[in-house]
Amino acid sequence: MIVHYRIKTNILATLCGLILGSIYLFFYINGFFGKALFGWTFLSDLILVFIHPLSLLGLVPILILVYLKRNKNFNLGYQDFKKVIKGHIVVMVISTILLITLFLIQNELAFIYAFLYFFIIGFFSSYLLWMQIFQVKSEIES
Amino acid sequence: MLKIKRIAIILILLTVTVHILPELYFFEVKATSQSENKLTQDEAIKEFMSIIKNTVQYSEFESKINEVEVMEYSSTNVGDRITISFTTDRENQRIIFVGSETYEILYIGLITDGEDVLEVFDLLQSKKISYSYTSLSSISPDPNCSTYYCTSYQSNYVWNPQPACSIIIGQGCYGFALLPGYGWVAYAVCRAGVFIGCNFYTNKKCTTGFWNNVCPM
Numbered sequence: 094m095i096v097h098y099r100i101k102t103n104i105l106a107t108l109c110g111l112i113l114g115s116i117y118l119f120f121y122i123n124g125f126f127g128k129a130l131f132g133w134t135f136l137s138d139l140i141l142v143f144i145h146p147l148s149l150l151g152l153v154p155i156l157i158l159v160y161l162k163r164n165k166n167f168n169l170g171y172q173d174f175k176k177v178i179k180g181h182i183v184v185m186v187i188s189t190i191l192l193i194t195l196f197l198i199q200n201e202l203a204f205i206y207a208f209l210y211f212f213i214i215g216f217f218s219s220y221l222l223w224m225q226i227f228q229v230k231s232e233i234e235s
Numbered sequence: 236m237l238k239i240k241r242i243a244i245i246l247i248l249l250t251v252t253v254h255i256l257p258e259l260y261f262f263e264v265k266a267t268s269q270s271e272n273k274l275t276q277d278e279a280i281k282e283f284m285s286i287i288k289n290t291v292q293y294s295e296f297e298s299k300i301n302e303v304e305v306m307e308y309s310s311t312n313v314g315d316r317i318t319i320s321f322t323t324d325r326e327n328q329r330i331i332f333v334g335s336e337t338y339e340i341l342y343i344g345l346i347t348d349g350e351d352v353l354e355v356f357d358l359l360q361s362k363k364i365s366y367s368y369t370s371l372s373s374i375s376p377d378p379n380c381s382t383y384y385c386t387s388y389q390s391n392y393v394w395n396p397q398p399a400c401s402i403i404i405g406q407g408c409y410g411f412a413l414l415p416g417y418g419w420v421a422y423a424v425c426r427a428g429v430f431i432g433c434n435f436y437t438n439k440k441c442t443t444g445f446w447n448n449v450c451p452m
Contacts, residue, residue: 106420141398142401148402158413201391205431212424216420
């Protein structure tokens with residue numbers, strides 16, 4: 094069992110996912126995989142979707158609900174490290190299969206969804222690292 | 236095993252939210268803007284289809300016809316035209332029917348995409364014309380004709396920002412945020428997926444075709 098700071102782990106894993114996704118976007122936009130269908134406005138438009146008042150209006154009550162439900166343990170994640178590794182590998186393998194399938198069916202669309210794929214890979218692979226870095230050692234001892 | 240099942244269910248839900256719902260949104264928008272006009276066009280196509288089915292040429296090819304490939308109603312400078320194209324059991328072969336707005340059959344053609352040439356057999360006039368692919372683009376249309384018949388299309392994706400679609404359909408992603416453990420990332424992936432699904436639409440681009448003696452097709 095590994096006890097870790099959930100917020101820090103999630104934020105940094107998300108950043109890692111975004112960095113990996115952005116690296117992919119850099120290659121995609123610069124035409125390494127054929128003609129790019131969009132430019133860097135893709136990222137700004139995507140961010141706008143997340144911070145749009147309508148999106149926040151629905152998300153804030155949900156976050157409050159989750160916070161109230163977990164109460165004091167909101168920031169503390171208790172996870173079995175071996176199970177986490179297995180789960181993450183399953184997610185990454187399924188994502189890879191889905192992307193390969195999409196590539197075989199419609200490669201143009203696959204190159205677009207590949208941004209999400211690299212985000213998922215970046216998130217789930219770095220999550221394990223951040224979990225270990227932000228584990229609460231004193232909690233385990235007690 | 237339970238974990239894999241749970242992941243599979245989440246991924247299926249993600250796929251549905253990300254891909255199918257935006258498609259429905261576009262269908263809805265398209266349907267609302269063209270509903271009145273489309274209804275009459277659909278009726279005309281349906282009527283023309285029933286007429287086609289009574290033709291000798293259709294009966295002759297009925298056993299070989301696989302499926303409807305194109306159903307098109309277009310307005311041209313010499314009146315409205317209805318085009319219905321069927322694929323046949325022979326690869327690269329199709330049969331097309333062109334009719335007027337009064338459901339008069341103007342043209343029935345059997346088109347075969349050969350290796351080097353495009354063979355067009357006019358079933359009404361029993362006339363066969365072969366076009367080499369290189370010459371197709373240089374064939375000049377009849378001065379009275381203004382339309383070009385496309386025999387093959389290529390689908391490509393076009394970037395078309397639809398902020399309203401991303402935000403409205405994306406509301407369905409809130410459920411993922413409630414998931415224990417990785418709710419946030421499932422929510423983010425769902426939102427981003429909806430964003431991608433909403434901002435791209437497929438556009439058919441004509442790659443091969445020909446000008447026909449029927450004016451217009």
